[in-house]
Amino acid sequence: MTFPTIGMIGYGGIxxxxxxxxxxxxFHYGLPADAIRIVGVATTRAETAQAAAAELGCDFWTADYRELLARPEIEAVDICVPNHMHAEIVEAAAAAGKHIYCEKPLAMNVAEGKRMAAAVERAGVKTQMTFNFRFYPAVxxxxxxxxxxxxGRIFSFRGRYYRSSYIDPNKPISWRQQKAIAGGGALFDIGSHIxxxxxxxxxxxxxxxATLDTLIPERPAAxxxxxxxxxxxxxxxxLTLRTKEGVLGTVEASRMGTGLTNDIGFEIFGEKGALRFNGLDPAWLEVYDVRDSDKPTGGLRGFRKVEAVNRYAGQKAPDWSMTPDFVRTHAECQWQFLKAIxxxxxxxxxxxxxLHIQAVMEAAERSSQEGRWVEIGEVLA
Incomplete structure (x- = not known):
């Protein structure tokens, strides 16, 4: 199996x-060392691009992503830049015939997202979003x-993603707190994931x-x-949400969750059972089976922990019994992208x-501003 060569655009923390x-x-899948190849990297400055190339072990680096897109040996691009640059780069990458792996959220708004989706459809390239939390084995x-x-029939659901990354009012402002660069705040940053x-x-x-609020309205410039x-x-x-099937649920996203470093999780309640997942205990899926409680003795009534641990199909290492981590979910998201190509x-x-998640977030912003339910189709029209 031959995998596409990769060019990275952006090389900050993510x-x-x-x-x-x-x-x-x-190592995970027992492949030759050169099976997955990053062959180029672009950042906005020559010195950071050169340093990134040294870390990644690739020869080509540039301070202009267009130079990277022009190189025929690069078949897929991984876009890790601030949100306001996604649309421009995705459209250029599609025009250059590159497959596209893009960090979340997709865009600054639905209008941008629609242009991006149309561009990749015209180009016929394959795309994938970095929604890596889908790839915990428990999920x-x-x-x-x-x-x-x-x-059975789903009654309701509840999701949360809490971080405490901005509880200090003296923490300097970042690009993630400026609409002109990020497009949105906690909703875009971590809400998109849940x-x-x-x-x-x-x-x-x-x-x-939805109701959106800014709890610390200003911060130091530096x-x-x-x-x-x-x-x-x-x-x-x-957020309160209704699915197309009519199921109601809630989602909470906050970067002001005091005491919580990276708390993502969900609960789904149905007529025959329930499921819940806690990202702080990612080796397990909690399961409740109504059929147990129907037994005369009460059976095994209650939530039980079902082992999911590190069970990925075809994985060679680490051993399946090891607890998965954040980087492993990214690797699996990438693996599924490369393997599909x-x-x-x-x-x-x-x-x-x-684009669907972008539309939900834009509808939530409109709902908060106007104090009403907003249909997702409204923002896509």
């Missing part, structure tokens, strides 16, 4: 995580159980009612600076899936 994940794939197991009908996770399990969303800069995106987002089959989640 770019380095992507690089780590690509490098690990040959894959939850999807399998749901497809087998374990829950929304996609639930979307992959319960299906498309049809409508949303470390130690007395100049204050306005924060014009949300710190917390509370090599095998000539569809990828998932695609930019079209990213």
């Amino acid at each position: 770019g380095r995580v992507h690089g780590m994940a690509y490098r690990s794939l040959t 894959l197991r939850a999807r399998q159980l749901m497809e087998e009908g374990f829950l 929304l996609d996770l639930l979307y992959s399990l319960v299906g498309e969303f049809a409508a949303v009612q 470390p130690g600076s007395t100049e204050r800069v306005a924060v014009d995106v949300d710190d917390i987002a509370l 090599a095998e000539g089959r569809p990828t998932q989640p695609t930019l079209a899936d990213g």
Whole structure:
């Protein structure tokens, strides 16, 4: 099996995580050392591009992503730049005939996202979003159980993603807190992840009612600076959603979750059972089976922990019994993308899936501004 060669565009914190994940794939799946090849990297400055190339072990580096796209030996690009650059680079990469792996969220808004989706469809290239939390084995197991009908009719769902990354009012402003660069706040940054996770399990969303709030309205312009800069995106987002199948649920996303470093999880309640997942204990899926409680003795009534641990099909290392981590979910997301290209089959989640999440977030913003339920179709019209 021959995998596409990769060019990386952007190499900040998440770019380095992507690089780590690509490098690990040959060990996870017992491949030759040169089976997964990063052959070029582009950042916005020559010195950072050169340093990135040294880390990644590639010869080509540039401060102009267009030079990277012009190189015929690069077959797929991994886009790890701030949100406001996604549309421009995706459209250029599609025009250059490159397959596209793009960090979340897809775009700054739905209008951009629609242009991007149209561009890749015209070009006929394969795409995948970096919604890596889909690829915890416990989440894959939850999807399998749901497809087998374990829950029966779904009654409701609940999702959360809490971080405490901005609780300090003296923490300087970052690009993630500026609408002109990020497009949105906690909703875009971490809300996109939990929304996609639930979307992959319960299906498309049809409508949303939301409240978004900014809890610390201004921050220092730089470390130690007395100049204050306005924060014009949300710190917390509370959403009530209805799926196309009519199922109600809630989603909470906050970067002000004091005491919580990286708390993502969900619960799904059905007529025959329930499922819940806690990203802080990722080796396990919690399962409740109503059929146990129907037995005369009460059976094994209650939630039980089902081992999912590190069960990835075809994995050589680490041993299946080891707890999976954040980088491993990135590696699996990348692996499914590269393998789909090599095998000539569809990828998932695609930019079209990213556009659905973008529409949900834009509808949530509109709902918060106007104080009403907003149909997802409204923002896509």
